[in-house]
Structure formats: structure tokens, C-alpha cells
Amino acid sequence: MAKSIQSGNFTFTETSIEGVTVVDVVSFVDERGYFMETYKRKDFVAGGIDVDFIQDNQSSSTLGVLRGLHFQIAHPQSKLVRVVLGEVFDVAVDLRWGSPTFGAWEGVVLSAENRKQLFIPRGFAHGFLVLSEKAEFCYKCDNIYYPDDEGGIAWNDPEIGIEWPSFGGSSKFDPSKIVLSDKDAKLPRFDACHRYC
Numbered sequence: 001m002a003k004s005i006q007s008g009n010f011t012f013t014e015t016s017i018e019g020v021t022v023v024d025v026v027s028f029v030d031e032r033g034y035f036m037e038t039y040k041r042k043d044f045v046a047g048g049i050d051v052d053f054i055q056d057n058q059s060s061s062t063l064g065v066l067r068g069l070h071f072q073i074a075h076p077q078s079k080l081v082r083v084v085l086g087e088v089f090d091v092a093v094d095l096r097w098g099s100p101t102f103g104a105w106e107g108v109v110l111s112a113e114n115r116k117q118l119f120i121p122r123g124f125a126h127g128f129l130v131l132s133e134k135a136e137f138c139y140k141c142d143n144i145y146y147p148d149d150e151g152g153i154a155w156n157d158p159e160i161g162i163e164w165p166s167f168g169g170s171s172k173f174d175p176s177k178i179v180l181s182d183k184d185a186k187l188p189r190f191d192a193c194h195r196y197c
């Protein structure tokens with residue numbers, strides 16, 4: 001049974017990989033719609049996430065877009081990710097040298113409907129696959145972007161073996177339907193990528 005910590009309007013639940021944490025948030029629903037706190041430092045610290053986020057990002061993607069798997073080498077970032085429109089399958093891969101789960105992956109469905117967040121510590125590769133017609137993806141980072149420091153791993157590396165879900169009405173995942181940037185289409189295999197020492 002995964003350990004959960006509740007603080008304020010947040011519940012923090014560990015996953016199979018140490019540090020990768022699902023965050024559930026209380027929504028206050030009324031006849032107008034809903035309100036929810038999306039981040040509160042003191043509750044996150046109580047939940048074991050004591051991080052100074054210094055950059056917010058947002059990206060918009062259409063069905064079948066797969067962004068990743070990315071990381072920064074000398075300037076690693078932890079990320080707090082969520083979806084404000086649509087649905088994605090979000091994946092973190094453990095690159096922490098010496099970690100008992102080195103090379104393991106964790107995947108979580110994040111959506112505007114489930115309002116879940118995922119915290120990914122430094123030392124991970126990160127990516128997501130869009131499962132809805134459109135997805136707006138928002139996230140906090142605790143380190144800024146260094147364009148010359150980007151690393152990456154091929155989304156379909158067999159050594160990692162991410163089980164990407166089906167999308168777009170297909171009964172099973174169809175790799176011919178994903179949309180990759182030129183950069184992501186050329187990312188190296190896991191065994192050729194950087195290791196966090």
C-alpha cells in the first residue's frame with residue numbers, strides 16, 4: 001500500500017520510484033464551477049517536496065504528440081507537472097546513478113478532469129504522450145532552462161520499455177500515429193545517454 005501524506009488541500013502519494021510523487025488536490029465545486037489551490041509551499045514541504053521552484057512553463061499539444069524524453073545534464077530540474085486541458089500519459093525515468101530503480105519508469109495519466117499533479121525530482125528524464133484532441137500542460141521547475149545543456153533518450157528505447165497507452169480510438173498503442181519533434185526523433189538510446197553521477 002503506497003504511503004500517503006495529507007497536508008491542507010493536498011495529498012501526496014509515493015509511487016514505485018522513490019521521490020516520484022502523485023499529488024491529489026481538493027477542488028471546491030459550486031454552481032459557478034470550481035476553485036483549487038494548485039501549489040502551497042508549506043503543504044508541499046509537509047508532503048516531502050521541499051523545492052524552490054523558479055520557472056513556470058506551459059505547452060500546448062495535439063493528439064498523439066509525444067514530447068520527450070528530456071532532461072538537463074549539468075543543471076538538472078525537478079518538475080511539478082499538471083494538465084489544465086485534455087489528458088496526457090506522463091512518464092518519468094530514473095537516471096540517478098546508484099538508484100535501486102535506475103532505468104525504471106513510472107507513468108501516470110494526468111488530466112484536466114482528474115486534476116492530479118506529478119512531482120518528478122532532479123535526476124529523471126521526463127516526457128508525455130497526449131491522449132486527447134488537445135492538451136495544455138503546465139509545470140514548475142526548480143532550475144532554469146539551459147539550451148546547451150539538454151539531454152534526451154529515445155521514447156521507445158527497449159531497455160526502458162515504456163508501455164505507452166493507446167490513443168485516438170485505437171485498441172492498442174500505434175507508434176505510427178505519434179507526432180515527434182525532429183529533435184526528439186533523433187534522441188539516443190538509453191545506453192548512450194548521460195548518467196547523473
Ligand SMILES: Cc1cn([C@H]2C[C@H](O)[C@@H](COP(=O)(O)OP(=O)(O)O[C@H]3O[C@H](C)C(=O)[C@H](O)[C@H]3O)O2)c(=O)[nH]c1=O
Binds near residue numbers: 057068128145
Ligand atoms: C524547455 C524550454 C524550451 N524553450 C524553448 C526552446 C525551443 O525554442 C522551444 C521548444 O522547446 P522544446 O521543443 O524543447 O519543448 P518541449 O519538447 O516541450 O520540451 C520540454 O518537454 C519535456 C516534456 C520537458 O520535461 C522539458 O521541460 C522540456 O524539454 O521552447 C524555452 O525557451 N525554455 C524552456 O524551458
